[in-house]
Amino acid sequence: GMTTNHRIALIPGDGIGAEVLPPARQVLDVLGRRHGFSLSYTSYDWSCERYLREGAMMPADGIDQLRDKDAILLGAVGYPGVPDHESLWGLLIPIRRSFRQYVNLRPIRVFEGIDSPVRGARPGEVDVVVVRENMEGEYSEVGGRLNRGFPDEIAVQEAVFTRAGVTRVLDYAFTLASQRGGRLTSATKSNGIVHTMPFWDQLVTERAASFPQVAWDQEHIDALAAKFVLEPARFDVVVASNLFGDILSDLAAAVAGSIGIAPAANLNPERDFPSMFEPVHGSAPDIAGQGIANPLGAIWSAAMMLDHLGHPAAARDITDAIASILAKTDIRTRDLGGTATTAEFTDKLIELL
Numbered sequence: 001g002m003t004t005n006h007r008i009a010l011i012p013g014d015g016i017g018a019e020v021l022p023p024a025r026q027v028l029d030v031l032g033r034r035h036g037f038s039l040s041y042t043s044y045d046w047s048c049e050r051y052l053r054e055g056a057m058m059p060a061d062g063i064d065q066l067r068d069k070d071a072i073l074l075g076a077v078g079y080p081g082v083p084d085h086e087s088l089w090g091l092l093i094p095i096r097r098s099f100r101q102y103v104n105l106r107p108i109r110v111f112e113g114i115d116s117p118v119r120g121a122r123p124g125e126v127d128v129v130v131v132r133e134n135m136e137g138e139y140s141e142v143g144g145r146l147n148r149g150f151p152d153e154i155a156v157q158e159a160v161f162t163r164a165g166v167t168r169v170l171d172y173a174f175t176l177a178s179q180r181g182g183r184l185t186s187a188t189k190s191n192g193i194v195h196t197m198p199f200w201d202q203l204v205t206e207r208a209a210s211f212p213q214v215a216w217d218q219e220h221i222d223a224l225a226a227k228f229v230l231e232p233a234r235f236d237v238v239v240a241s242n243l244f245g246d247i248l249s250d251l252a253a254a255v256a257g258s259i260g261i262a263p264a265a266n267l268n269p270e271r272d273f274p275s276m277f278e279p280v281h282g283s284a285p286d287i288a289g290q291g292i293a294n295p296l297g298a299i300w301s302a303a304m305m306l307d308h309l310g311h312p313a314a315a316r317d318i319t320d321a322i323a324s325i326l327a328k329t330d331i332r333t334r335d336l337g338g339t340a341t342t343a344e345f346t347d348k349l350i351e352l353l
């Protein structure tokens with residue numbers, strides 16, 4: 001039959017974002033040839049550099065330019081001199097919200113050949129997915145500032161939890177848990193946050209009734225953070241609100257050994273809109289332009305994209321190659337204690353694919 005073609009929007013962004021997307025694309029093209037699909041790319045220069053030049057991260061019709069794409073692959077944004085909230089609210093958050101990407105999925109594995117800073121994080125044993133609510137919760141636009149500059153200055157920001165918004169992310173997480181190890185942990189703080197978090201807990205209990213095959217529990221976020229460090233291997237799927245999930249997934253990425261490896265997917269599970277795939281790391285201005293960034297976060301994100309596009313075998317080829325380069329070779333980028341450049345590391349990975 002005809003080869004399936006996927007239309008991919010590439011947004012390299014700033015700094016090392018532009019250095020890690022070409023390796024991801026090289027890997028994708030190899031797998032397309034092998035597994036019988038093709039990818040066509042449209043690149044966008046949307047970035048903090050564009051913001052400094054033109055006053056906006058993306059053009060006014062930016063969201064519409066992405067609408068007909070099958071997926072978005074993003075590098076990273078962030079540039080000294082541009083406030084981080086401009087880059088976040090000018091690009092990433094509009095994409096996540098316009099395309100109803102209400103699931104932020106962050107898998108964490110401690111690979112063989114990686115030294116975790118955490119003693120209890122033995123290779124092969126830690127394999128966790130954090131499911132973060134990605135559209136509402138604590139990251140809301142409801143609130144404001146009054147009396148700016150006066151002694152009685154005040155800032156208010158309301159957390160917004162809706163039955164529909166919480167239920168859909170819980171359903172995603174419970175379904176994922178039923179397909180994986182059958183365990184789910186809900187991050188809460190209903191002892192201190194007395195309105196939204198008891199509501200969250202109530203909805204978890206309600207949805208759990210539809211997934212009797214999943215063993216679930218809940219932990220307060222502070223205790224959960226401690227357990228992530230002390231016994232990371234005990235977790236399978238963790239579901240959390242926007243803020244708790246953000247913090248927990250960065251913590252988990254650090255437990256896994258390097259922020260340079262961690263991937264993320266912003267999913268619209270209904271596929272009404274394109275989903276977005278991006279490494280967890282930022283634009284790393286301290287090493288940008290040197291060609292030494294670790295491309296694994298972007299490459300693993302590309303694997304998540306292939307999985308979402310209906311090519312799970314191709315996605316597995318990538319994660320197998322990642323496991324194998326780390327377990328069987330000494331070639332490493334500098335963040336993992338090696339001397340390989342981004343290009344040298346990518347060449348070796350492609351050889352192992």
Ligand code: NAI
Pocket residue numbers: 016020075076077078079080084259260261278279280281282283284285286287292293294295297333335
């Ligand atoms: P960062 O992730 O860019 O860097 C943190 C540290 O990790 C740096 O020392 C960096 O060199 C290192 N690092 C990160 N990724 C690496 C890789 N692939 N290979 C090797 N080393 C790597 O976080 P930081 O420094 O807090 O933020 C820098 C800029 O990136 C800021 O403007 C921030 O707002 C932005 N940022 C953007 C994100 C995004 O686009 N989603 C996410 C996080 C930060």
Ligand code: MG
Pocket residue numbers: 246247250
């Ligand atoms: Mg974060």
